[in-house]
Amino acid sequence: MSERVLVLNIGSSSVKYELLEVASGRREARGLVERVGGPEGTLTHSPGGYRRDAPYPGHRAALEAMRRAFAEAGPDLATAGVTAVGHRIVHGGSRFTGPALVDDAVLAQIEELTPLAPLHNPAGVTGIRVAGEMFPGVPQVAVFDTAFHHTLPPHARTYAVPRRWETELGVRRYGFHGTSFAYVTRRAAELLGRDPSDLNLIVLHLGNGASAAAVRGGASVDTSMGMTPLEGLVMGTRSGDLDPAVPFYVSRATGQAPEEVDRALSRESGLLGLSGDGDMREVWRRSDAGDAAATLALEVYRHRLRKYVGAYYAVLGRVDAVVFTAGVGEHDSRTRAAALAGLERLGIAVDPARNRDTTEGAISPEHAEVTVLVVPTDEEYEIALQTLATARPR
Template structure:
């Protein structure tokens, strides 16, 4: 039995066919990407057990893109109607205060997701496109929505509430929602077994460091704080997003810089962060620039690390006792310098990284702290697709 996992963006669709019972390190049966939807030229890439297929052609709509992907899979005997697919799991970015658990998708659920578009105008519309297309193409398979915000739905009020007028906040649904929840939940659930600890007595910090970046404090399986807020813009410095800034900067850019709201939105979401300071958002390029003694790259890296350490420190206080600090996602799993510098000179807090273990290649979950480190430091690859597949299969099994 398999689950089809769909992550639909505004101009792309990522998908995988996954065995929900597979291990975290197991490769999916099929993975694919539909790119440049709505542009003059498009591309569909499908990886399967026998190799890779690529089709380059105009893809005017999400429906055409998914149909083309399914056509390729059908030709290999791996189409969604040819395999024993029991559920289709859809990543949905924002569940607001409405959804805390995965939901079987019916028309009413789609409409509620649509009502949440003002909270995620860049993401939820694309997620809905993927849902509607997939439900049309695969009407006889249960479809399940899995929400990025779900893991953080029940944050303690002190962590979730912003200190603005309560009436205004309530009317406009303003609070800390948190994102990357599927990743934070998946990774934090792996840590206790790796440390041979009881999940109900494990306090940990999870650092999801990719082009988008977030961190969370998880006490005994439940999140008590997270860095992203009403939107994914808050928190850590990211590839193209600024993370936490003085909100007065927005007023200043409007009044003194003459910038429109849309221009500021683009600036803070797409032209800031590491890219805004150095010109690049890929950490491999950034590292090469640092080695060439590029001062802009060095500044971007230092700002990134400083903000990361600030959150680690605050979450250590929030948790009171920290058993583990875990790095995950593209940068967290692969950049040993970020891991080293994020936890540099913290021996007085019981944090000691082994240089030898930290330098090992990314080949699965591992402990990179020294044997005598009171706080264990780990690298745990995230697998959001597997997590979505498992959640979707569980909902479908209840039908």
């Protein structure tokens, strides 16, 4: 019997969804509602090229629009035989170290973690509640972005701040992009013909949000994002690593409230702040046209990447592969080459032809000491796998 999982990936202003037949990995439908909460929104759904432009005042309205899209464009959710609903939940704190079958207690705990992810966890809670109304009696599973990194050793997850901040407030490194790292780690091992437990990997998830992870034997031992997704690499609109005194200085110097400075660091910084555009493709276009600000943005971006690769090489001691994934990592060959340039003494090199032509697999020279891989991520499939395993334990 085929088992279908509806995956809901709900962001602060979006709803991404997929209906998957898990055994085959087939996508029976997928869609995206954008600009939720704004004056103008868009829903796109396939199959059928279905599109609706309308305001979606909140996530409930967006999910109701999703249900209408299924009813009008197919397949009908009422007869699709949904086995379970899987939810991407951004922050699981220290409580959730793996996927959780949702009940009232789990839902309450996710709500309690709202201070750690104030834009995302409430949206996830809404998704769980609305899905429960749509699919009464169907198991729901919360899959946490932070769970993959629960293996961080104490020395890697602990900040050098007063201990009571961690014990009372939860201030520590959690890490994110966990479903992506879980999928990519397993797929990289398959491509290398090795067991994940035998491999040391540096995985670079490079999208609009970006993070790096040091993975030893299939377990995360360090990662660049911290208590929130702001720390670490330069991103599309996020600053990444920053002197912690900078926000206080800016607040004092400009009179801006802490919330305004936080917004600037999260939504007006990174590539956008440096070059005027947060899309890597546009930054490259501007740089190629002679824009000095765009060129500097690219140099800052790849300098930070290269620094993390070197740091995680030191953390692991031995590296079997460097793995690129997510939008920039999968599609931007120039960024991949620039990020690893000059690391040949570490056994890390990129073959220009392979780098240009490869969509999945090795882009390093044959017989390289450290394999460099491109692995397209599939977070929705990973969520579906974890959801089914939790809802239907064997």
